[in-house]
Amino acid sequence: MSNRDSILAVFKQVAAQQGRTLADMKDTTVLTECGLDSLSFAIVVSSLEDSLGVDPFASDDWVDFPVTFGDFIRLYDRAVA
């Protein structure tokens, strides 16, 4: 499974678990408008840390916060590479 597929699967799983309606996720979808709240994002990031073994946010320096779903996937692509 590509990072994109794994990430999308986790978004769907967390949305279902949190009782939220997930938007149709495209690269240009703005994360804060995709239906997930901060707690849901927190769960997504921890869940991806478990499955992919990386947390690209866990840096002591400046983090380029992702705005779109495409940004989010690229952040993980870079971290896994």
Added chain:
Amino acid sequence: MASLWESAATAGTGIFHGRKGSIAVAELSTASTLGSGLESLRGRSVLITSHEQLAAAVALLELDGIARRLVVCTPDLTPEQLAEVAATGEVDALVHDGEVPPTLAALPAYELTPRPLPAAVARASTGATEWILLTSGTTGRPKLVLHTLDSLGGTLPRQAPPGSRCVWSTFYDIRRYGGMQIYLRAVLSGAPLVLSSPADATRDFLLRAGAAGVTHISGTPSHWRRTLMSGAAGLIQPSYVRLSGEIADQAILDSLQAAYPQARVAHAFASTEAGVAFDVNDGRAGFPAELVDRPQGAIDMKVVDGTLRIRSQRNAARYLGATPAALVGSDGYVDTGDMVELLDGRYHFRGRVGGVINVGGLKVHPEEVESVLNGDPRVRMSLVRARRNPITGAIVVADVVLADPDALAQAPEAAERIKAELLGACRQALAAHKVPTSLRFVPALELTAAGKLVRPGA
């Protein structure tokens, strides 16, 4: 100290911007959202419960100096919790903006009108009002914390700094301590205040704040991370950005400074019980040790057994209740329960004593979650703890020991089902941020010699 109305009327220029409209302080000279009800509330212990922050903002202004006590409810309380709060706060009236909680139906209720209506109002103060703020307790019962307007706002400036124009806003709800500080800063100095709303998406709130010309804005690190992820951070151009309520790490401080190069980015330490202790303005995480060793002004701090202790005029007086825990220690200091570690001349926050978890600025007591898990007969014991998280600071996870672990060995497929049922019970009983985000079965949990759970960090 003068009543809130007297201070606001002296400043004269305040205005509250809510999601559905604005109310100027000056309108309240000849109008009220309580009408004739206002005088009926004189001398009473009044519970304030409203959906909209705008209604609460005006009610606080109208009732300070009139009511004997104001019990300021946060919007997340269940009807059962509201009933407990009303009993503990010895409430004898309530004000609301349209909906009376069923458990409070026996109390005289006064509805706040969405707009102030013309009324002959005598806003003469009859004495200092007690302000009761709520904070979460170990058992899921909110704790009632007794403040006065003086302890909440006595040291706040009464005017904007000369030559500068302030428009305040906050991501916080003004009925929580962090938001209350911003509310009082705005009201006491006569500055406009843009109120947030859970009904607003981040972008919509920032649009409103930007349209109002916000210059000073506060939130938790989690609020700010969400702002940076919204792609809408540029809708505001603040000159002052403030973080509080959670540990501000270097990444979020640097990211905010990059997003708002013109702004002063400050982080502050405060708690409902201890009040505001200090602001850090040097752009670095943690706080300089000199703040503890050489106290500046009226606030004394010390570190005992690894936790930060604070003594100041901004401390709350006590908890309310029949047998309240001590809020102030025998040495006159409030133990914040926040663990700090000294590294190269700076103290850094290292989480909370007793395992209390801070999820995006909201406290979670592990015991409350454990009691739900332990309520299932299949559970022998459980440990609820924090897992570090870059979005909300921490999330809640649970380790569970089953009463009959052999059952799992015999029927491994049962594990997922039991897990789902336990988490389902948590979702029924607890607010979303308190529900474990993951749950694993463990063979045993470590206990102290006294038979208590060993809590990480405690």
